[in-house]
Amino acid sequence: MPRINHVYCSPPDLVLGRELNNRVPESDQIRQRAEVEEILRRLLRQPGVILADEVGMGKTYVALAIAYSVGFHSPRGPVIAMVPANLIDKWEQDLRTFCELYLSNRHPVRKELAAHKELTAQSSFRYAVARHSVDLMKLLDDPLRERCHLIFLAQGAMARHQTDKWIRLALISEALRRHGRGKASRLIQVKKQIHRFLAEMLWAIGEERAHDWGEDLWQRLLKTDPSAWRNIYNNYVRDERRRLADDPVPTSVIRALQRIEISELADELKKMPVHARGGEDRVSERINAARQALRKVEEKLWKQLLAQTRWRSPLLVMDEAHHLKNPGTALARQLQSPDLEKDLRTGDGAMANAFDRMLFLTATPFQLGHHELVRVLERFGDVRWNEAELGSRIEFQRQLSDLGKNLNETQRTAIALQRSWSRLRPEDCEGEMERWWNGLLLKERESLTPHQRAVIDAFHAAKRCRNLAEQSLGPWIVRHNKGLHWAGTAIFRRQRQDGAAVASDNSSVGLSIPPQQMLPFFLAARSAAQRGHDLLGEALSSSYEAFRYTRQNRQEAKDEQEELPEKPIDLSHSHWYLGEFDRALKNCSGSIHPKVSDTVRKVVDLWEAGEKVLVFAFYRQTCRALRVHISQEIERRIMLTGQHRLREAGKNIDSSSVEQLLKRVQEDFFNKTKSPGCLALDLTLVDIIKTHAKYLETAKVSAEQGEILTDVMRRFLRASTTLVRCFPITELDSIEPTEAVARTLNHTDASGVSWRQKFDDFLAFLAERCSSEERQLYLEALQKIQPSGIRVEDGEDEDPDAGVVTLANVRVATGTTRRDTRTRLMRAFNTPFFPDILVCSEVMGEGVDLQRFCRHVIHHDLDWNPSNIEQRTGRIDRLGCKAEGRHPIIVFLPYLAGTADERQYRVMSEREQWFRIVMGQDEVARLIAPDSSSIAIPLPDAISNELSFKLGLEGSVP
Numbered sequence: 001m002p003r004i005n006h007v008y009c010s011p012p013d014l015v016l017g018r019e020l021n022n023r024v025p026e027s028d029q030i031r032q033r034a035e036v037e038e039i040l041r042r043l044l045r046q047p048g049v050i051l052a053d054e055v056g057m058g059k060t061y062v063a064l065a066i067a068y069s070v071g072f073h074s075p076r077g078p079v080i081a082m083v084p085a086n087l088i089d090k091w092e093q094d095l096r097t098f099c100e101l102y103l104s105n106r107h108p109v110r111k112e113l114a115a116h117k118e119l120t121a122q123s124s125f126r127y128a129v130a131r132h133s134v135d136l137m138k139l140l141d142d143p144l145r146e147r148c149h150l151i152f153l154a155q156g157a158m159a160r161h162q163t164d165k166w167i168r169l170a171l172i173s174e175a176l177r178r179h180g181r182g183k184a185s186r187l188i189q190v191k192k193q194i195h196r197f198l199a200e201m202l203w204a205i206g207e208e209r210a211h212d213w214g215e216d217l218w219q220r221l222l223k224t225d226p227s228a229w230r231n232i233y234n235n236y237v238r239d240e241r242r243r244l245a246d247d248p249v250p251t252s253v254i255r256a257l258q259r260i261e262i263s264e265l266a267d268e269l270k271k272m273p274v275h276a277r278g279g280e281d282r283v284s285e286r287i288n289a290a291r292q293a294l295r296k297v298e299e300k301l302w303k304q305l306l307a308q309t310r311w312r313s314p315l316l317v318m319d320e321a322h323h324l325k326n327p328g329t330a331l332a333r334q335l336q337s338p339d340l341e342k343d344l345r346t347g348d349g350a351m352a353n354a355f356d357r358m359l360f361l362t363a364t365p366f367q368l369g370h371h372e373l374v375r376v377l378e379r380f381g382d383v384r385w386n387e388a389e390l391g392s393r394i395e396f397q398r399q400l401s402d403l404g405k406n407l408n409e410t411q412r413t414a415i416a417l418q419r420s421w422s423r424l425r426p427e428d429c430e431g432e433m434e435r436w437w438n439g440l441l442l443k444e445r446e447s448l449t450p451h452q453r454a455v456i457d458a459f460h461a462a463k464r465c466r467n468l469a470e471q472s473l474g475p476w477i478v479r480h481n482k483g484l485h486w487a488g489t490a491i492f493r494r495q496r497q498d499g500a501a502v503a504s505d506n507s508s509v510g511l512s513i514p515p516q517q518m519l520p521f522f523l524a525a526r527s528a529a530q531r532g533h534d535l536l537g538e539a540l541s542s543s544y545e546a547f548r549y550t551r552q553n554r555q556e557a558k559d560e561q562e563e564l565p566e567k568p569i570d571l572s573h574s575h576w577y578l579g580e581f582d583r584a585l586k587n588c589s590g591s592i593h594p595k596v597s598d599t600v601r602k603v604v605d606l607w608e609a610g611e612k613v614l615v616f617a618f619y620r621q622t623c624r625a626l627r628v629h630i631s632q633e634i635e636r637r638i639m640l641t642g643q644h645r646l647r648e649a650g651k652n653i654d655s656s657s658v659e660q661l662l663k664r665v666q667e668d669f670f671n672k673t674k675s676p677g678c679l680a681l682d683l684t685l686v687d688i689i690k691t692h693a694k695y696l697e698t699a700k701v702s703a704e705q706g707e708i709l710t711d712v713m714r715r716f717l718r719a720s721t722t723l724v725r726c727f728p729i730t731e732l733d734s735i736e737p738t739e740a741v742a743r744t745l746n747h748t749d750a751s752g753v754s755w756r757q758k759f760d761d762f763l764a765f766l767a768e769r770c771s772s773e774e775r776q777l778y779l780e781a782l783q784k785i786q787p788s789g790i791r792v793e794d795g796e797d798e799d800p801d802a803g804v805v806t807l808a809n810v811r812v813a814t815g816t817t818r819r820d821t822r823t824r825l826m827r828a829f830n831t832p833f834f835p836d837i838l839v840c841s842e843v844m845g846e847g848v849d850l851q852r853f854c855r856h857v858i859h860h861d862l863d864w865n866p867s868n869i870e871q872r873t874g875r876i877d878r879l880g881c882k883a884e885g886r887h888p889i890i891v892f893l894p895y896l897a898g899t900a901d902e903r904q905y906r907v908m909s910e911r912e913q914w915f916r917i918v919m920g921q922d923e924v925a926r927l928i929a930p931d932s933s934s935i936a937i938p939l940p941d942a943i944s945n946e947l948s949f950k951l952g953l954e955g956s957v958p
Helices: 026-043 059-073 085-102 133-140 165-179 185-196 205-209 216-222 226-236 251-257 263-270 279-308 321-325 370-382 393-422 433-442 450-473 515-527 535-542 544-553 572-585 594-608 620-648 657-671 676-691 693-698 703-718 720-726 737-746 755-768 772-784 819-829 866-873 900-914 921-927 941-947
Strands: 048-051 079-083 107-110 124-130 150-154 316-318 358-361 494-498 612-616 810-813 837-840 854-859 889-893
Touching (some): 026 059, 048 059, 059 079, 059 316, 059 358, 085 107, 085 124, 124 133, 133 150, 165 226, 165 251, 165 263, 185 216, 185 263, 216 226, 226 251, 263 279, 393 921, 433 450, 450 941, 535 900, 544 620, 594 620, 620 657, 620 810, 657 737, 676 693, 676 737, 693 755, 703 755, 703 772, 720 737, 772 819, 854 866, 866 889
Parallel strands (some): 048 358, 079 316, 494 889, 810 837, 854 889
16 A cells, blocks of 8 residues: 555656646746646645636646546545536546646556556556446446546536436346245236336337347346346347446445335336236336336435445546535535435435545636635545544634634725725826825825725735735645736737727727617617616627517527526516617618627738637627628628739729639639649648658658648638638739749738748647647548538528528537537637637637637627636637737727626726635625726726735746
């Protein structure tokens, strides 16, 4: 048995931060290594740690390094990484990349897909995915040599009701064994005939048909112990792909079967038909009754099993750990010892006392209320407590109690500061805010106004309390924030462009509304039932399409969730205004909406400059409208570009000249495979691939994958939006094909980058910065991306955009977009190819990476909660982003002046100032309400910096 100090230490083959690579900035690799070492050191003597780095700083890699260190050393079962179900695939991918980047001579092996030899190899790092509790139970049964080092467990799996056919068969078998003997003549008769109905009863007709024994399969299984079922089933199954990789009934379930009350199921089984009487209806009725009894017994089994089964793991890694803030949630109850005297819910106590240590991950610890943060930390007390290692549990509880008191005082004084600040008048604040504040701190108290004195006093009180709380929090939380500049440079990490800056250089005001469109916005303001709850005004500020939908369907159609709300919006107070809206908007085209038109213009300006652009909008109708309007504007501009080029060359032009020329180029250089143009293009693209042959060979890129890359580049170049900008169309009849191809590939956009450079960079990225798994996924995504026009799918009733064909340059991802399509679009957006513009709803605001080739984001629709804006911006502000170390990330926050849009912007901006000082987004929202009418005085950065918790590893991180 390894000593504890051997379990919580990094192994020699973890090369993170020691053997630096060029795929992640050196400063980040060194920081991550320091975090790994520090967290492992803390876990030696305390039950848990929260890793709370900002979004995009690589928390997953740090967590995987710790999981690897503990999982490989500890004999106490696998490490469990409990993550949201929709993020399991991403964690699995990140594990493969982590192993390739940071482990020496180790490779990940997914248990259920690997042969025995691969599982037991010295170089294997075994892992598995458990989406249901029965999957976890099976994995815990594995022998030591094949046992996983790491299991990804879906959050909710332990609280989800099970409907496993093998467990149900085991319940039937136990009921017949226990009650079908002696004088139970009826059940004995049923036992002889029940195999005829089991396939239908268990929803397992496929198993029966796949087996040589047919319905007799069930009779043979019922005669044996469930521990032997795997061998019996596999020996005679016809299709090897249907073979059972593991025992279908976990050992813990077999043991629990002997303790559960099962007579209710036996009573229903007695009613099953023995002779063919009563017809199919009678048989179906009996089968349904037996199913209901099975469901009840199975639910009872899982409640008792999960509450009483004892297993052990050296470490729990909990992603999105802020969801533990309420101890009454299903997730939190799984960690707590259940009260067996009370009515149990499925999953209660399923992981109580199972873990030796815990590592929680969250990017938003201080968006929790101070009481909620303490409740999250309290879950560390649910570990398998060992006083020799962790000290007294009473001392742990005392530490949390002291922390709670310190946080109470911190919160009280922070709120007092906010209230004092809100009372400041413009005459109290003279000149530039930072200079004014620094000067105020140096002034004699007698020279201050009453409001200034109150602010100074509140600031000093808040600072004292914050320092005490920081000392108490220090052992439990590790948090690093992104710097203002890229590491080792003077380049700002971000540039924020607010309001009218999307259309001009003025960030101090909102977008103006043309006089001819003013009436609808005036009516929206007058019709609002309550300030801050202006549903029509918010929709109108987004787009005319979103407003029309909200007005007609009385639903917001926001995309925070993938389903629309069932309860309609009450618009009874706006009846007269609705009629006026209809008349005012009758002749308003969606493209002339003041914010839509400016967003479209900015997006296409950036596209012409060679940039990719990410656009976020809450309303599905706005997303669709932006897609159509952006596509139409690109088409308009490429036509103008083509006409301009022809005119400069002295060519006669008409409306069809550009289209005819582009079709000729496509025919001569792409469609006719033996034409000189086609041969010249193919030869050049092959040469581009060959220039990277050494690295591609090292990365084991196959010849087939090389052909895919060539085809992708060819398809991208063939698009009219590419040709009209870079192909020498005015010289089509005179230029040599080789020269035409060279000039096309060497043409630079407004950012000074040529297509050849973009292709070179992407090939280098695939060869040098991608894992083999990532590389294959990118290629599959690019193969499926359509380079030609895409038809807008039918939407809501009377959708004017239904059937419109848009360019492949711009795509949409909302809650109605299939999940696999969203994933494909995400990967394709992370290449130099289509789409160039991705219009997203909130469904793409978390858990996705869009940073590889994009550094511009436009938040077309704002949010009351600034953390949501930060999450969305974080999609392109991540490790390995395009801007890293070279350019700022440009963030646009447009809003319409004098509308509900501006009120939302002002409230959001003020809340953003106080998020770093007052704990809890709910508390900040209460202090700064949506219906607030006061104009806030900006908070100096010096105050935010002084009163922010500093919980990084100072001195050990560059």
